[in-house]
Amino acid sequence: MIAYLSNIATLAAIFGLLAATLNFMVGQAGIFSVAHAVFMGLGAYSGAQVALLLVPDPFLACLAAAVVAGGLSLCLALPALRVRGEYFVAASLGLQMMAVTLFTEAKGLTGGMGGLVGIPQPRIFGVVVPVLPLALVALVVFLLLMAAMQRGSFGRTLGAIRDAESAAEALGKNVAVAKALAVAFSAAGAGVAGALFALHLSFVNVESFTLEQSVLIMAMLIVGGTGTLLGPILGAVLLLSLPAALSFITFIPPTDIGSVQQIIYGGAMALLMIFRPAGLLGDQKRGRSEA
């Protein structure tokens, strides 16, 4: 039972980090992406390779993951950010599709469909440490960084771009640079989450980095509320614990849990969009359409 709860808590911290960093792009900068799982994947593979080939040092794994995911996101974002709003969503969808194929084909780096197995447990100074405290520390560090940015001039820059891009430019802001930085920061966070995910499961393959995963992360964000610091984390906890909670309800036959879960997800999303369109913790004024 303890192991079971600690597994859920670890995943909640990891997905909380994913949803919170996606929120930085979506809620803070207004850049919609459905490719967050790609950067999670890049981080997972890099972190896993560090642990497999060098040392199972979690800090080194996370650092490598952040650099690879953040760096590659810059290469991808710079051309893609030239297009506006809804087209970026399409570009990120294309990236998501392409990345799954690449992850499957680049067998030397990713292990292909079979994935990377036998990733050693993380060790700090030779002592095995569970991933839960590491994930919590990573989550807190990223939340603090995001809170600081949100209050400072970079947060204002991103808010200005989100609300009126041309007006932000007219004030001298290099919008392309600001957007690219927001994307790189967000992708680096997703990379760290990916590395911790790989270390936690000691196995990764491409199935964890598909469009479904990106959509799940987006759903966590929407349920919790975009543009808030803690909303995405609440969303992650809720969406991750729902399947677990259902499995405790004894009168549902195990074979039907999947479809019951779908019905609850669908119904909850519909109710949410009607009654709290900006998410559970979101700014409700922002959710409603403004005439």
Added chain:
Amino acid sequence: MSIALTCQGLARSFGGVQAVKGVSLSLPAGQVTALVGPNGAGKTTVFNLITGNLRADAGQASLHGKPIMGLKPWQVARAGVARSFQDLRLFQHMTVRDNVLAATEPSGWFWQPGGAASRAARLARAEAAMEAAGIAGVADARAVDLAYAERKFLSMARILAAEANVWLLDEPASGLDLSSRTRFQDLLKAARAQGVAICLIEHNLDVVMALADRIAFLDRGEVLAEGEPQAIMRDPKLAAIYFGDRK
């Protein structure tokens, strides 16, 4: 009297429509140049060509003698040209203070250069701009919650805070009541006294006559006349075009 910004032969067409055909303009420092003309004359398009929001098919523009054609909008802004938008484009979900602060923070990087001293100076600049625009009382309200006149003055406060020496204002006084309009005129007069070169797109002739040192009359993408306000306003041909009963 030095010329702050000039443009020569600006042209731009959309599809088959020539919206701007060879417009030349000079904005002297410390003067208000009113850009008037009927709807669709191409006034906003001229602004967009100068600021790099639209690419010109032909023509040149220079700021204090340095060419600015082909620069990106943010580069033109950093060179010292501030503009307002006909539809305001406020940062709706940010507070009034953050809207104005953003105008003092040109860098798009993670932080602004200059450290704490410069941060304090920027905050002071923003507070002064809000004070001057008469919106200090609503500094903590979000832009989306402001009343109409407050939104217009917030747009002006952003320009004040940007400390540019050329202002391109696109119908900043439209829809203001008489007392707000007077307040607006005082704001512009103060900036003019400090040497700002102001180009003002304005339909209200009372405002134009109260402020303009010079008028450029634009019709169908061409400057039909440019000069002293009295002379332009007395021309019956221009009046006929302006008031819509052209032959």
